[in-house]
Amino acid sequence: MEARPYYFTGGACISAIISADRLEKRFGTLVAVDRIGFEVRKGEVFGFLGPNGAGKTTTMKMIQCISPRTGGSLAVFGMDVDAHPREIKRQLGVVPQENNLDPDFTVYRNLLVYSRYFGIPRAEADARIEELLEFVQLQEKRDVMIDKLSGGMKRRLILARALVNMPEMLVLDEPTIGLDPQARHIIWEKLKSLQALGKTIVLTTHYLDEAARLCDRLVIMDNAKILVEGNPQDLILEHVGADIVEAEYAPDVVACLQDMDMPFETFGDMVQVFTDSPHEVARTLLETCDPKRVLARPATLEDVFLKLTGRTLRE
Amino acid sequence: MGLRLFFITGYAWKVWRRNLDAFLKTYRVNFLPPFIEPLLYLLALGFGLGTYIEAVDGIPYVRFIAPALISISVMFSAFYECTYSSFVRMYYQKTFDAIIATPISIEEVIAGEILWGATRSLIYASLMLPVLIAFGVVDLPASLLVIPFAFLAGLLFASIAMCFTAITPSIDALNYPSYLFITPMFLFSGTFFPLTILPLPIQYLALGFLPLTHVVGVNRSITLTQFSPMIYVHLGWIAVVTAIFFAIAIRLMRRRLIV
Ligand SMILES: Nc1ncnc2c1ncn2[C@@H]1O[C@H](COP(=O)(O)OP(=O)(O)O)[C@@H](O)[C@H]1O
Ligand SMILES: [Mg+2]
Numbered sequence: 001m002e003a004r005p006y007y008f009t010g011g012a013c014i015s016a017i018i019s020a021d022r023l024e025k026r027f028g029t030l031v032a033v034d035r036i037g038f039e040v041r042k043g044e045v046f047g048f049l050g051p052n053g054a055g056k057t058t059t060m061k062m063i064q065c066i067s068p069r070t071g072g073s074l075a076v077f078g079m080d081v082d083a084h085p086r087e088i089k090r091q092l093g094v095v096p097q098e099n100n101l102d103p104d105f106t107v108y109r110n111l112l113v114y115s116r117y118f119g120i121p122r123a124e125a126d127a128r129i130e131e132l133l134e135f136v137q138l139q140e141k142r143d144v145m146i147d148k149l150s151g152g153m154k155r156r157l158i159l160a161r162a163l164v165n166m167p168e169m170l171v172l173d174e175p176t177i178g179l180d181p182q183a184r185h186i187i188w189e190k191l192k193s194l195q196a197l198g199k200t201i202v203l204t205t206h207y208l209d210e211a212a213r214l215c216d217r218l219v220i221m222d223n224a225k226i227l228v229e230g231n232p233q234d235l236i237l238e239h240v241g242a243d244i245v246e247a248e249y250a251p252d253v254v255a256c257l258q259d260m261d262m263p264f265e266t267f268g269d270m271v272q273v274f275t276d277s278p279h280e281v282a283r284t285l286l287e288t289c290d291p292k293r294v295l296a297r298p299a300t301l302e303d304v305f306l307k308l309t310g311r312t313l314r315e
Numbered sequence: 316m317g318l319r320l321f322f323i324t325g326y327a328w329k330v331w332r333r334n335l336d337a338f339l340k341t342y343r344v345n346f347l348p349p350f351i352e353p354l355l356y357l358l359a360l361g362f363g364l365g366t367y368i369e370a371v372d373g374i375p376y377v378r379f380i381a382p383a384l385i386s387i388s389v390m391f392s393a394f395y396e397c398t399y400s401s402f403v404r405m406y407y408q409k410t411f412d413a414i415i416a417t418p419i420s421i422e423e424v425i426a427g428e429i430l431w432g433a434t435r436s437l438i439y440a441s442l443m444l445p446v447l448i449a450f451g452v453v454d455l456p457a458s459l460l461v462i463p464f465a466f467l468a469g470l471l472f473a474s475i476a477m478c479f480t481a482i483t484p485s486i487d488a489l490n491y492p493s494y495l496f497i498t499p500m501f502l503f504s505g506t507f508f509p510l511t512i513l514p515l516p517i518q519y520l521a522l523g524f525l526p527l528t529h530v531v532g533v534n535r536s537i538t539l540t541q542f543s544p545m546i547y548v549h550l551g552w553i554a555v556v557t558a559i560f561f562a563i564a565i566r567l568m569r570r571r572l573i574v
Contacts, residue, residue: 027574066415067574086418094416100409104337113333117326117417165417 017042017077017169017200018063024071025058032058034224035072040169040202045195047218048204049211049301051309054221056204057097060173063202064094077168090118093162097173097204099154101146107133107157108142111164118165125164132160136190152183159190169200176210188214208302222309232301239307240299243278247271247291256289267306274299326419330427331434333414338435346442353384353443357450360507371509374539381452382534383506385443385461386468389436390527393469394497397432397476398489404428405480411572425568429473429561436469437462453538460537468530471553474560475526481567504528505535529553 018040025033033055040046048056061067062074065085074081076088102110108129115125133139136156141149149157155175162170175191176184184207191214195201205211211218212232219229228235236242247253249269257264257271262281264273271291275281278296285294338345361377371379404410411424441462447453453461479492503513504527510518521528529549536542 064416066412085420089416090418092416096412096416098409098412100413102333102410102413103408104340109336113336114413114417116329116332117414117419119329119418 015042015078016040016075018046018075018202020059020072020074022072023059023062023069023074025055025062025067026070031224033062033069036219036221036224036226037072038219038226038229040200042200043195043198044216045191045201045203045214047211047215048202048221049206049208049215049218049305050204050221051206055224056221057173059221060097060171060202060204063171064092065089090165091168093165093167093170095155095158095162095170095172095175097177099158101154101157101161103146106143106145107138107149110146110157111161114161115164120165128164128166129160132163135163136160137186150183152179152186155179155183155187156190159187163194167199169202170194172201172203174204174206176205176207184210208300208305212301220305220308227308228304235304236299236301239304241274242276242299243274244297244299244303245273245275245278245281245285246295246297247273247285247289248293250291253285253289253291257285260284260288265307272303274303324423326423327426327430329419330414330424331430333410334428334431335434350442350446353388353446356384357381357446357452361450361452377450378452378539379509379535380507381447381450382461382538383504383531385440385447385465385538386504386527386531386534387501387506388439388443389465389468389530390472390497390500392435392439393432393472394476394493396435397428397473398480398483398492399486401428401432401477401480402483402486402489405572406486415572421569421572422565425477425565426561429470429477429564432473432476433466433469436472437466440465447538454540457540458538461534464533464537467553467557468533470561471526471530471557474557474564477564478560478567481564481571500525500527505531526553526556 016039018038020039021037022035023033023037024031024035036055036059038046048054048059050056058067062069062081063076065076065081065088068082077091079088081088102113105113111129111132112125115129120128133142136159138153138157138160141153146154146157159172159175162172172191176187179187188210191201191203195214201214203214215232217229217231218235219226220235221227228239230238247270249266249271253271254264254266257273262273262284264271266272273281273285282294282296285291357377357380361380365376365380368376370376411421414424415421444453444458444461448455448458476492479489483489503517503521504510504525505521506527510521510528513521529552532549533546533553536546
């Protein structure tokens with residue numbers, strides 16, 4: 001393990017909970033994760049943002065010690081994932097992308113059976129399950145079979161299940177995938193309160209608002225590689241600028257922008273100017289280029305994402 | 316790998332316990348078949364057909380087939396548990412995926428599944444035995460040995476079944492081992508007629524490759540209290556083949572699921 005295991009931040013010694021260096025995963029000839037490096041610090045919410053097929057799930061599975069890497073190094077809690085899977089998994093809470101609750105059991109039994117896998121004594125498990133059901137607001141559903149739960153309830157139950165062993169770190173793969181806005185907000189709220197309790201949280205998402213809202217730091221992945229890493233706000237400033245001025249695409253607008261030497265990008269039927277002084281740019285644009293419509297707005301993570309990964313739709 | 320394959324830790328029993336819990340939850344449907352089925356066979360074959368059949372090697376026909384009925388039930392319960400049921404848990408319910416995200420390893424999951432398959436054999440044998448005792452077609456107290464032996468025989472069939480589950484592309488493809496392996500065994504393992512009436516090459520084939528032959532051999536010795544040195548051959552064969560298929564099952568499953 002050659003990655004630096006410790007960070008000094010404001011005098012406090014914060015250990016790296018995960019450190020990956022030139023981490024690689026191949027499936028035959030397909031490279032799903034291509035020599036990526038990252039470090040997750042204690043107590044932070046760390047996000048993997050990327051389009052489908054970017055390699056997020058594959059990375060999560062390697063962290064969870066359920067998929068062996070094919071190259072590079074990966075340490076979780078300072079332990080190599082190949083050498084100490086049992087010790088690592090004991091302190092990990094996992095929310096998989098695909099729901100895998102046990103359909104043979106009720107809500108309560110699901111948590112009980114799962115707690116047994118961790119060797120938690122029955123009395124302790126019972127007490128903890130009560131707390132967790134309350135935490136995810138599923139007390140009334142305790143005796144309900146899994147197939148009677150809504151998508152949001154299933155996701156919340158999986159979150160409760162991931163907490164049964166009081167993990168040091170949570171690894172969530174698309175925690176809100178397929179949920180309606182209300183259900184997503186409940187999950188976010190739960191994750192925020194877990195973060196406040198000092199839990200380290202690693203999550204993947206392809207929802208940009210989710211990443212911006214939750215993550216202290218994130219990486220943007222595409223085509224098996226990490227493109228950028230940083231705090232969402234910093235990434236926006238660095239790659240796009242604070243604001244964006246958009247105008248409807250027209251050849252004379254483009255020509256006019258070129259005349260003024262103003263850097264711009266064309267996205268579909270839009271021309272975008274990334275800037276730190278949106279008012280000036282908007283006024284200049286309006287006065288000089290006579291566009292149909294102009295819109296000045298703060299830049300978002302979505303703009304960074306689209307700028308870096310392009311506009312092509314991926315399945 | 317190596318020795319780790321055979322290292323069944325307490326974790327495997329947690330997987331076993333999960334299956335027991337699920338089984339007990341639906342015990343009504345689970346407990347009825349083992350009563351009904353042997354009863355039907357016993358009535359139809361033992362007392363029906365049996366009245367036309369002279370004693371086999373000096374043994375009344377119904378007493379001849381009684382140990383075979385238990386053996387068949389032991390085979391069916393472990394084999395179907397570790398093929399269709401395990402496949403459903405593995406493929407459709409993603410139960411194995413959920414378990415390996417905990418401190419339990421895939422080897423322990425598979426070991427737990429096989430232990431559970433064997434336990435089902437034990438349960439069914441224990442449910443059948445009283446029926447056979449009630450009809451007075453098995454000896455006491457020797458026949459009680461059928462119960463612990465059912466676990467060993469169950470391990471054998473469960474391990475073989477798990478190998479098929481590990482390589483099957485779909486649940487339908489599991490019909491192949493069911494028809495091409497289990498059904499011939501059901502008929503040609505000294506179950507309803509003695510092996511000795513078959514041509515010699517087929518007898519050797521049965522002894523060499525049909526696990527049920529050895530299981531029936533042991534159970535027949537037990538229920539008739541007729542022990543011969545042949546029982547060591549049967550038990551030895553079962554022990555060795557179980558160990559081999561147990562190891563193969565774990566290896567194949569690891570290859571299938573850990574990618
Ligand atoms: N078990 C597998 N076998 C072969 N290819 C796989 C397997 N799992 C994932 N992949 C491939 O690896 C790439 C990354 O997939 P994944 O990690 O699931 O992406 P994401 O979670 O970012 O959508 C995809 O091209 C996917 O098809
Ligand atoms: Mg994914």
